[in-house]
Amino acid sequence: MASSRMVSHYKDYLYSICKSEDLSEATRLLEACQTHGFFYLGLQDFPEGETLLAEANQLQSLAQSAFSLPLPEKLRYSLKKGISLFGYKPAGTIKQTDPSHRPDRTEFFNISKDYLHYGTALSPFPSSSSPSLPTSTTTPYPPVIESSKSLLKSFTKHSHDVGMIILQTLARQLNLPNDQEFTNLNRFDQPSGDHCRLIKTSGSPQASSSNSEKSIGLPSHTDFGSVTILFNWLGGLQIESSSPTEEEFKWQWVKPIPNHAIINFGDAMVTFTNGALKSAKHRVVPLPGEQATRDRHSVVYFVRPHNDVPMKPVAGFDTGGDRVKAAGKFSPVAAPGKEQQQQQQQGKTPVLTAGEWMVKRAIQLGN
Numbered sequence: 001m002a003s004s005r006m007v008s009h010y011k012d013y014l015y016s017i018c019k020s021e022d023l024s025e026a027t028r029l030l031e032a033c034q035t036h037g038f039f040y041l042g043l044q045d046f047p048e049g050e051t052l053l054a055e056a057n058q059l060q061s062l063a064q065s066a067f068s069l070p071l072p073e074k075l076r077y078s079l080k081k082g083i084s085l086f087g088y089k090p091a092g093t094i095k096q097t098d099p100s101h102r103p104d105r106t107e108f109f110n111i112s113k114d115y116l117h118y119g120t121a122l123s124p125f126p127s128s129s130s131p132s133l134p135t136s137t138t139t140p141y142p143p144v145i146e147s148s149k150s151l152l153k154s155f156t157k158h159s160h161d162v163g164m165i166i167l168q169t170l171a172r173q174l175n176l177p178n179d180q181e182f183t184n185l186n187r188f189d190q191p192s193g194d195h196c197r198l199i200k201t202s203g204s205p206q207a208s209s210s211n212s213e214k215s216i217g218l219p220s221h222t223d224f225g226s227v228t229i230l231f232n233w234l235g236g237l238q239i240e241s242s243s244p245t246e247e248e249f250k251w252q253w254v255k256p257i258p259n260h261a262i263i264n265f266g267d268a269m270v271t272f273t274n275g276a277l278k279s280a281k282h283r284v285v286p287l288p289g290e291q292a293t294r295d296r297h298s299v300v301y302f303v304r305p306h307n308d309v310p311m312k313p314v315a316g317f318d319t320g321g322d323r324v325k326a327a328g329k330f331s332p333v334a335a336p337g338k339e340q341q342q343q344q345q346q347g348k349t350p351v352l353t354a355g356e357w358m359v360k361r362a363i364q365l366g367n
């Protein structure tokens with residue numbers, strides 16, 4: 001993909017970009033975010049980057065152990081659609097976004113940052129939207145995951161830090177009056193949907209033939225948070241081209257590059273910038289060639305706006321006119337409930353909070 005040239009080195013480059021010492025790299029970062037919504041981030045040769053790479057590798061091993069548990073055991077930790085984003089999702093549950101409604105081959109564990117660091121918040125959803133939610137249980141994850149808590153804590157903190165540097169850099173590049181404009185909406189110490197996701201996409205002996213027609217790795221979707229920091233080791237990820245000339249070029253491969261993270265933006269950033277930044281559609285397809293039968297693991301960290309953040313453009317992008325719908329699918333303007341009607345009567349545009357918005361997006365995506 002064209003953005004493969006857009007390779008930044010963690011801290012060194014990004015901090016220098018923040019200090020405006022490397023304007024050309026910062027400009028390319030902004031361009032990648034406006035066009036592809038994806039870029040690679042080199043993590044080698046810097047202590048902090050090497051640490052994050054090592055943590056991602058260890059989490060890949062953890063994923064292998066966690067997914068090798070028997071299905072009934074994994075199902076004991078299932079996330080509850082529309083109730084909690086966190087927990088286990090079995091394969092075959094996400095069909096809505098695939099045009100042929102093929103079942104997905106991906107299972108994952110969503111592990112809450114708030115649970116890891118603050119011991120709370122199995123649900124990121126504000127109690128007003130879901131009054132009967134449990135907010136914590138003692139063992140929300142299998143023992144193999146629970147016993148890796150310190151690794152998960154470290155990975156989530158380091159990944160969040162990377163996300164904040166990127167957001168600060170973008171705020172500068174977009175000439176926002178305050179370069180903390182985006183980071184202030186994604187604070188680590190606030191209750192949010194931030195989480196680490198461990199993923200397994202199953203290979204299958206028949207994967208390269210007719211079976212591949214009947215299932216898909218992970219259907220086309222946009223992420224709905226702010227920044228996604230993704231580590232994968234096998235191919236299969238594709239993004240929708242920003243300028244497809246012909247149908248066969250509609251999807252572009254995003255191959256893993258050793259020692260790099262893949263960064264992409266989610267729909268929250270589209271909302272905050274009223275469309276100036278892009279959240280690209282992406283999917284995971286059955287692996288090409290000799291990789292076809294191999295199980296594929298990914299490790300992800302999702303930075304999401306904290307629960308009480310209003311989902312509306314930030315100062316500078318709030319033109320007062322029409323608001324862009326993130327991914328063309330879902331407008332963060334609230335459906336007129338009682339509170340929203342009151343706001344409308346007062347001449348205000350009703351706006352969902354990030355917590356409320358994420359419930360709707362999660363249900364829409366089938367998880």
Ligand SMILES: O=C(O)CCC(=O)C(=O)O
Binds near residue numbers: 197230298
């Ligand atoms: O596994 C991958 O490479 C992509 C995963 C992904 O897009 C997601 O979890 O949202």
Ligand SMILES: [Fe+2]
Binds near residue numbers: 222282
């Ligand atoms: Fe994704």
